[in-house]
Amino acid sequence: MARRGKKKGRPISGWLVLDKPVGMGSTEAVSKIKWLFQAEKAGHAGTLDPLASGMLPIALGEATKTVPYVQDGAxxxxxxxxxxxxxxxxxxxxxxxxxxxxxxxxxxxxxxxxxxxxxxxxxxxxxxxxxxxxxxxxxxxxxxxxxxxxxxxxxxxxxxxxxxxxxxxxxxxxxxxxxxxxxxxxxxxxxxxxxxxxxxxxxxEVEPFTQEDFVTIAELETARFGGQGDERSDSADTVPVDFDAIDALLVDTSAALDCLPQIAISDDAATKIRLGNPVIIRGRDAPVEAEEACATARGKLVAIGAIEQGMFKPKRVFAG
The missing domain is CATH 3.30.2350.10 (Pseudouridine synthase)
Known part of the structure; x- marks a missing residue:
């Protein structure tokens, strides 16, 4: 009989700006958040000592590709x-x-x-x-x-x-x-x-996030369990029908890239970029050269890349 593969979790993406309590380590916090969201992948943008409290930005899914930009922030x-x-x-x-x-x-x-x-x-x-x-x-x-x-x-x-x-x-x-x-x-x-x-x-604060983005463990548990607390039982590990309440606490992945020039592209251009192909950047205000820029289509993050002689060349592509 074939062995069943271990469940990988949900392909959820975004930033969770945790208000980490004193006594909790950064790795422990990431594990907790990953479990609460049943996320495939998670990582943090800068260690915070257990004796320290406050902002620990945690990236889920595709947002882990933007961690270096938050780590470099003030x-x-x-x-x-x-x-x-x-x-x-x-x-x-x-x-x-x-x-x-x-x-x-x-x-x-x-x-x-x-x-x-x-x-x-x-x-x-x-x-x-x-x-x-x-x-x-x-x-x-x-x-x-x-x-x-x-x-x-x-x-x-x-x-x-x-x-x-x-x-x-x-x-x-x-x-x-x-x-x-x-x-x-x-x-x-x-x-x-x-x-x-x-x-x-x-x-x-961790640039670009502010205290307005803070979310506490208690708020996450309320969203996840409907006010029933941290119920670590077999039933709690079962993916619920609706994750809308907890997912609404995430900040969009693109927020980490506010420091980069933003380039709006068409759906056709987005398809080409996601296949790894360069595209011509159109528009009167589009930069001709940029070491790094962020391409979006309909407000959704498509890729980070370089602009050379009016061409956007993708370096890191994000799932649609």
Whole structure:
């Protein structure tokens, strides 16, 4: 008797902008969302530590092809620095490694902040996913090794002071790809002579998504089970007749490509592109050259490609 193949799931596509709770890892969150949507494929656009909350954009189906564009987008974090202690992980998880009775005045913090805006050199935390000689830094650090991680350029668009008291300061930062907020807390604490670590961290924006796009686990479960909670039974794993309620919480795949020139094409051109063929771009405002552009037909994403001498040449095609 032939063995029945494992069910692959639904070919659903789009972005789910999860408001990840504290305590849930990014991989765990992706698994949860994939299960709730019974999706064939899922992946996230930028790890968020378990101790952090907030925006974790999760791509389903065809949207996984657009993950690099979201990963490269600017991010906004609201974070609290607790002064007086430096910790091995630069957050609450690790043991205290240095301490001080000194506490910074608000004026001292404000005076320091310009040093941490613009393009700066930053050393990632010992407990980070940076690879050193083929191994993750956090694996080496857990084994007790002191890792020599080279500093690298990161870009801080803005750094604002939201609130300050003797022991803690709340900041909001807009930063580029590769920035470690934990390193900001550590380095500012050292510069102020009082040490510091992250006490709270929440990601509130990942370009192009905003807080208006947030969806919680509770909202997803209500949409999936009609208010009956997370029912992980055999019947819950059976694909329901209607997925409309939960699918309505997705953001269209094309939203991740707002950063690219948008080219409207005909249905005939879309068919040719999906077969891997280049097409002539028509229209008075159509660009003649572009390293990357997004082609759409009737508002639906068709392909990402290059425009050369008025021809759109597909690089990555999306299912119709």
């Amino acid at each position: 991010k906004v974090y609201r974070f609290t620095v607790a002064w007086g202690e430096e910790r091995s992980t630069d957050d609450l998880e690790g043991p205290v490694t240095k301490s001080s009775d000194q506490r910074p005045a608000e004026a001292d913090v404000l005076l320091l902040m310009p040093k941490y805006t613009g393009v700066i050199m930053q050393t990632p935390p010992q407990f980070s996913a940076i690879k050193i000689a083929g191994e993750r830094a956090y694996d080496l650090a857990r084994d007790g090794a002191t890792v020599d991680i080279p500093a690298r350029e990161v870009e801080i668009g803005r750094l604002d002071l939201i609130d300050h008291n003797a022991d803690r300061t709340i900041f909001e930062v807009e930063c580029g790809k590769g920035t470690y907020v934990r390193s900001l807390a550590r380095d500012m604490g050292r510069d102020l002579g009082c040490f510091g670590h992250i006490a709270e961290l929440r990601r509130i």
